[in-house]
Amino acid sequence: MLICRRRCNRTRWSVLLRHWKSIEKDIAAHIKKEFDKKYSPTWHCIVGRNFGSYVTHETKHFIYFYLGQVAILLFKSG
Template sequence: MANGMAIDKSRAVIDKSDMLPEMEDDAVYVAANAMEKHNIDMHIASYIKHEFDRKYKPTWNCIVGKNFGSFIHHDRGGFVSFRLNGLNVLLFKLG
């Protein structure tokens, strides 16, 4: 991450999603870009959250890390959980 190496987006594993496939693909694309630019989980999450707020209107929330649990509420069509480059990404819209 943040080492100048391109992230292979095709290696993303979607765990659960209720997003349209195009938005899901965009989530992986944005996450890969974030991982190429940043090496701190919080900065990766912030990048993804702000990009989705900009593209798909607020309010998006994002959690990134190797190991975490969650129990959340989200707007219909605004949830994806996936693994990419050794990290788990949880992205969801609420409000």
């Protein structure tokens, strides 16, 4: 019974993690598209809880903030 419970919990977590990654990707895509439309291309957006970055961006075109526990990095390059 305990083994089954652990397997079920692992399966449930893996499904949730896959779903969350999809949501992060969709959020990043939406933000990028909106900024490309409103402020002209080319914007890049990264959304997540744990990532490192090293980017080159245009002057005064860099935003990094947290929304709850999720970080959002948005910058223009090109």
